[in-house]
Amino acid sequence: MDDHTPQPAAIELIALTKRYAQGSVAVDSIDLRIAPNSYCCLLGPSGCGKSTTLRMIAGHESTTSGDILLENRNITSLPAAARGTAMMFQSFALFPHLSALDNVAFSLKMKGVDRTTRLKQAQDLLERVAMGHLAQRKPGELSGGQQQRVALARALITQPRVLLLDEPLSALDPFLRIQMRAELRHWQKELGLTFIHVTHSQEEAMALADTMVVMNHGRIEQVGPPHTVYNRPASEFVARFMGGHNVLDTTDGKVAVRNDHIQLAPAHSGSGWLATISDVEYQGTYVLLGLKLNGTDDSVSVMLPEAAFVQQPYAPGDSVNLTWAPWQAHTFPPVLDTPVATAA
Numbered sequence: 001m002d003d004h005t006p007q008p009a010a011i012e013l014i015a016l017t018k019r020y021a022q023g024s025v026a027v028d029s030i031d032l033r034i035a036p037n038s039y040c041c042l043l044g045p046s047g048c049g050k051s052t053t054l055r056m057i058a059g060h061e062s063t064t065s066g067d068i069l070l071e072n073r074n075i076t077s078l079p080a081a082a083r084g085t086a087m088m089f090q091s092f093a094l095f096p097h098l099s100a101l102d103n104v105a106f107s108l109k110m111k112g113v114d115r116t117t118r119l120k121q122a123q124d125l126l127e128r129v130a131m132g133h134l135a136q137r138k139p140g141e142l143s144g145g146q147q148q149r150v151a152l153a154r155a156l157i158t159q160p161r162v163l164l165l166d167e168p169l170s171a172l173d174p175f176l177r178i179q180m181r182a183e184l185r186h187w188q189k190e191l192g193l194t195f196i197h198v199t200h201s202q203e204e205a206m207a208l209a210d211t212m213v214v215m216n217h218g219r220i221e222q223v224g225p226p227h228t229v230y231n232r233p234a235s236e237f238v239a240r241f242m243g244g245h246n247v248l249d250t251t252d253g254k255v256a257v258r259n260d261h262i263q264l265a266p267a268h269s270g271s272g273w274l275a276t277i278s279d280v281e282y283q284g285t286y287v288l289l290g291l292k293l294n295g296t297d298d299s300v301s302v303m304l305p306e307a308a309f310v311q312q313p314y315a316p317g318d319s320v321n322l323t324w325a326p327w328q329a330h331t332f333p334p335v336l337d338t339p340v341a342t343a344a
């Protein structure tokens with residue numbers, strides 16, 4: 001292979017489609033390439049098809065049509081255990097009555113690997129995730145973070161090329177969730193594997209992903225690094241779904257303006273869009289203002305740094321002028337029939 005040969009994608013989806021018996025299309029002919037050794041988050045509202053996509057990659061759900069390639073190998077019809085993928089589930093789904101060691105060794109036991117070999121491999125993996133000293137503990141005797149590491153070791157024992165994570169953090173309390181996501185990111189880089197993580201949380205996806213895949217109604221709306229998706233949303237849906245944006249109808253068509261890119265001034269002070277403050281929410285480092293555009297039912301949100309708010313404290317009922325720099329009004333690219341969704 002010469003230096004210019006592109007590396008095969010860790011996972012490539014080609015026109016992947018899932019139609020359930022009742023006729024509804026859960027995943028609608030999606031094309032996607034996921035780069036090797038990357039953290040990819042599938043993100044979207046409930047029902048957009050992200051879990052179905054993950055389950056098809058895992059082999060836990062049949063495909064209606066299309067192909068799934070793992071490092072250029074067509075795995076579409078292979079059983080789950082033969083694909084080179086492993087799955088980590090919500091809340092880690094450890095067996096409560098088994099020790100950490102037996103949890104990790106479990107799938108080797110199912111494969112008929114002898115006891116000495118499987119326990120040795122399980123112990124080695126627990127050492128790798130810094131859990132060797134707690135191998136005999138049961139899940140109930142471990143912290144959330146320790147349980148996550150056992151779940152990771154359990155998923156890794158089959159030596160997958162790609163780890164699939166289905167909302168692994170969603171059942172945790174907010175504090176632990178933030179700690180655990182930092183750990184997941186650390187382990188992905190440390191192990192040099194590709195992680196594909198399904199979440200409905202924009203914040204989680206932005207914190208974790210090298211590549212975000214935003215889905216809606218079974219289709220891919222946008223693929224890209226978090227910074228690009230946030231600053232250059234490909235559609236009105238992405239701008240609204242990612243949050244932090246106002247979608248405004250201007251003479252140039254619809255534009256997205258970040259709520260921290262809108263300037264406020266008292267209404268008598270110049271030209272701009274006239275609005276009335278309806279809500280003031282103190283959030284610590286910033287203050288979030290809700291406004292109604294005068295003469296319309298449209299709402300706008302504006303985020304002010306705390307210091308700016310202290311200098312000019314606005315209150316519900318105040319009339320203000322809204323302005324933004326022209327380069328901070330993001331227009332949407334024309335809609336393509338077939339979304340281009342290449343991340344590798």
Ligand SMILES: Nc1ncnc2c1ncn2[C@@H]1O[C@H](COP(=O)(O)OP(=O)(O)OP(=O)(O)O)[C@@H](O)[C@H]1O
Pocket residue numbers: 020021022024025026044045046047048049050051052053200
């Ligand atoms: N077994 C099934 N039979 C019929 N329809 C299904 C089945 N599983 C999922 N669906 C439908 O397929 C669509 C996509 O579902 P999917 O679970 O992939 O969405 P999701 O984005 O993961 O949502 P959530 O975040 O709520 O889990 C939904 O409309 C759902 O109702």
